[in-house]
Amino acid sequence: MTDRRQxxxxxxxxxxxxGAAHCGQVLALYGTPGELYEAVGKEDMSGLLTPAQLRRAEQLTPERFSPLLARCHHMGVRVLCQDEEDYPARLAALSDAPPVLYCTGDVSALSQPAAVAMIGSRRPSSYGVEAAALIGGQLAQAGVCLVSGLADGLDSEAHKAAVAAGAPTVGVLGTAIDKTYPVTNRRLRSEMEQGCGAVISEFAPGEATGAGGFLQRNRIIAALADAVCVVEARQKSGTMNTVGHAKRYGRTVFAVPGAIFSPLCGGTNQLLEEGQAYAAPSAAPILRHLGIEPAPQKSVSRRARPAAPTLSAEAKAMQKALTSQAQGLEPLAKAAGLSAGQALAALMELEVSGIAVSGAGGQYRRV
Structure with a gap:
């Protein structure tokens, strides 16, 4: 039976x-979408809705969305409406919260007691990758839910840290819920959904989105978190756009101090210089802000190296080919004397063993 309310x-x-910029104002006046629908054509809404919104209100009917709702059910996509218990409370309280969220994975990840958004460059330095892995790992091991955008670079590092620790994580898409961007993160998304993570979007299955979709989702990333940690970012970037939303929502911002000569750290260092963020050389200050006592940290600040694992012959060949400089699959395969398939399997083996790390654009380097 179709749910009229949905x-x-x-x-x-x-x-x-x-963007749903004034959803809160609409609901404050009419209470429910149903009451608004009943008032269309009977009341003057020119001061509330834009001309385009008013046209859509008059032309569309709730019944028109029955096929979409059925499609979501068929695809295993959860439709979360603002009046539902599982709709995240951190988001529902905001004036520009999406009326509907589309969700895959474990919906409980959206309502964890402690959540931190980890954000940063899609083309990070090796320093940024290690910092994200370290701080993300510490937060995840403390049970904090890591929120990010499931994009290349530092977003991916945040989600990977949560998956590795078995901690909840939320990926917020700037695309339709049935599209993973970049496509190289399909496996990571699957690991999140099969674990205790969730992926959400305000865009329905099959809905076309442009570059603006990524900027719109930034407000959701900021809203879902109690605090935001900027790992590495340029002064003008999508990351700084998310920081702006965090400030607007009253979220505390942390930033990882970076090299003063690196443009990649220009945004984070500026936040610290201007007093807009607290320094986060580790997860400890973030955890204390959340009311969680940090575990004692080892003196070594870099990612701990595991005991030497037993490697396949292909992985050993790839290990010799790896350097501290990130390289793509093709040159690494050539240097190791392996086919592309063998090289990819070897790199995955080395990454699981803690010997290699993947970065932006499918590049790998030695840890």
Missing amino acids: LEWLWLSAVLGP
Whole structure:
């Protein structure tokens, strides 16, 4: 049986459009999407809705969204409406919260008692990758939910740290819920969903989105967290856009101190210089802010190296080919004398063993 209530929320989402800038104002006046729908054509809404929104309100009906709701059920996509218990409370309280969220994976990840957004460059330095792995690992081991954008670079490092620790994590997409971008993160997304993580989007299955979708999702990343940690970012970047939303929502911002000569650290260092963020050389200050006592840390600040594992012949060949400089699959395969398939399997083996680390653009380097 079709849920009329959910259809009305889908209708409201379509009427307001991406960003839902004044969803809270609409609901404050009318209470529910159903009450708004009943008032369309009977009341003057020109001061509340834009001309485009008003046209959609008049032309669309809740019943039109029955096929979308059925498709979501068929795909295993959870439709979370603002009035539902599983809709994240941190987000529901905001004036520009999406009327509807589409979710795959473990929905409980959206309502963890402690959550931190880890954000940063899609093309990070090796320093940024190690810092994200270290701080993300410490937060995840303390049971903190890590929120990020499932993008290349430092987003991926945050999610990987959570998966490795068996901790909850939330990936917020800037695309339709049934599209993973970049496609190279499909495996990571699957690991998140099969563990205790969730992936969400305000865009329905098959919905076309442009570059603006990634900027719109930044507000959701900031809203879902109690604090935001900027690992590495340029002064002008999407990461700094997320920081702006965090400030708007009253979220505490932390930044990892970076090299003063690196443009990749320009944004983080500026935040610290201007007093807009607290320094986070480790997860300890973030955990204390959350009311969690940090575990005693070892004196070594870099990622701990495991005992030497037993490697396959292909992995040993690849280990010799790896350097401290990140390289793509093709040159590494050539240097190791392996086929592309063998090289990829060897790199995965080395990454699991803690010998190699993957970075942005599918590049690998020695730890």
